[in-house]
Amino acid sequence: MLSVGFRALFRRELLRFIRRPKNTFMPPAITNVLYFAVFGLILGGRIDEPVEGIGYILFLVPGLVVLGTISNAFENASFSIFHGRWNEYIHETLTSPLSYAEMVVAYVGASAVRGLIVGVIIAVIGRLFVPISIEHGLFLVATMIVIASLFAGFGIIGGLVARDFDDLTVMNQFILRPLVFFGAVFYSLEMFDQAWQVQVSLLNPMVYMVDSVRYGLLGHSDMISVAPTAYAEFAPYVSLGILTLLTVVVIAVDVYLFKVGYGLTD
Amino acid sequence: MPPAIETTDLVKEYGDLRALQELSLTVEEGEFFGLLGPNGAGKTTFINTLVGLVRKTGGDARVFGHDVEDDYRQARDAIGLAPQEFNVDRFFPIREVLEHKAGYHGVPEDEAAERADEVLKRVGIYDKRNERFDWLSGGMKRRLLLARALVTDPDLLILDEPTAGVDVQLRHDLWDLVTELNEEGTTILLTTHYIEEAERLCDRVAIMNEGRKVTVATPDDLKTRGTDTISVRLESQISAGATADLETDLGAYAHEVTTSAAGESLEVRVDDGGSTAPQLLNDLEAMGYEIVDLEISRTSLEEIFVDLTRSEDRTVTRSSASSADDGAEENGEKKRDVEREREQEGVA
Known part of the structure; x- marks a missing residue:
């Protein structure tokens, strides 16, 4: 898989966003400073601990890390594919002897890296506002890689499906963000007093992602309290397993779309 | 290989x-x-x-x-x-x-x-x-x-x-x-x-x-697939009525004969100008015309290309293809305009 061609495309994709920090890393950094300042410092002091022993500003960190990671992974992949289609320079890749799997994994991998870098930047910003100690390091790393790759994979589909730049905005603003905001970023499922509210929330895949990262970072998982008692303690691992499977499926769909030339060839 | x-x-x-x-x-x-x-x-x-x-x-x-x-x-x-x-x-x-x-x-x-x-x-x-x-x-x-x-x-x-x-x-x-x-x-x-x-x-x-x-x-x-044109200038004028007869009299090698308005020169379209010219000269002299000058124009590849690509149904297909091309061009222009706007907005 790590052929010279693959490495060349992966490197090209990395350089594209690394050389433009003003466009790629500064905006999420500034946005998250505002989030932590307003929701954490100004409002957070007036909000009770959503979970016992975890202050609101600390509780926010995993959700904001997930929000930044997945939206940047998605945005990078969708922009890279769509911009390449729009200006037709994606032909440089398509007319090369790279396999379709190599092309997809290079695009997904580089976009996931951008998402992960943004996630780390947000965690560092959070650390400036509140002390953070990582509870389950390996689990956290695995989860972050999976969700960054998953949304990079979705970004590829978005970039192939989009017909103009507005379509990309619509995907990000009207699909991704509502799911994230109702994905327990700013609240805990334990705060609901109605069972149906929890049940509806569990239909949102973001809940599992945010919860998994929160478990990795803070050691708290809502899933443990809402899952059936028999496997409650394994709930975060089940979430990670399902997310991993979903990521593989999405990347397989990406490869298929490249193979049939969806949005890429006439 | x-x-x-x-x-x-x-x-x-x-x-x-x-x-x-x-x-x-x-x-x-x-x-x-x-x-x-x-x-x-x-x-x-x-x-x-x-x-x-x-x-x-x-x-x-x-x-x-x-x-x-x-x-x-x-x-x-x-x-x-x-x-x-x-x-x-x-x-x-x-x-x-x-x-x-x-x-x-x-x-x-x-x-x-x-x-x-x-x-x-x-x-x-x-x-x-x-x-x-x-x-x-x-x-x-x-x-x-x-x-x-x-x-x-x-x-x-x-x-x-x-x-x-x-x-x-x-x-x-x-x-x-x-x-x-x-x-x-x-x-x-x-x-x-x-x-x-x-x-x-x-x-x-x-x-x-x-x-x-x-x-x-x-x-x-x-x-070699194209036709050549032999231009002949004559000593005497050809009458208007004689032009139609010329095409018949010159035989099958002359695909088309046209005379100038003054009637002192004519153009004959033939398959191979080089090999046909002597026969044309002989035939014209046999008909009583005196030749002053003769010039052979070979068909250009461009003319052959136009001949080969000209067809009955081309008008319809070409016009639709051309519209498609125009459309693509127009879309390209639009794309470039929007692209310029996007460049100004920044890069994601």
């Missing part, structure tokens, strides 16, 4: 429009092959089918024996394409664009950098190596497309109208360069609107029209 390009009954349909109609074509290794045809003839569709930018609807296409779909990696590795459109990565200086392209073709990083410098020097824009594509002039952009096609050291170089809109000097530079490459063993497929270009460069040319192959021949062979 299999042919550089071999297609059999190649078909491409866009809904009701058949862009390629059972196209069978063979380009031998080492050939300099030209594709001629009017807009909408299917030349670019044919090329894009070979490189994987267009999915064929039917038939077979092979590059050096590799099926363009089943063995797409081998087929694409053999091809260097300089397209009509400026489809170049805008994010990087052109030297890096070339390094990336070489990398995609499996050229290691160090060697890719060397090759990038080498091809930039070869096409004469090495001093612009740190510029981005958008800052190059039109001619330099054309040169870069050629450099990008060459950086992978292809066995088959495909040039899709490489000299469209370029100045005379650049056109001659490009001609010299591709001739040199062909002499070094690279197979070249060239599409062009310039008949002179095909005549000057190509070993053989295929004339396409409406997705079909009209004919394949050497430029010299093609020229």
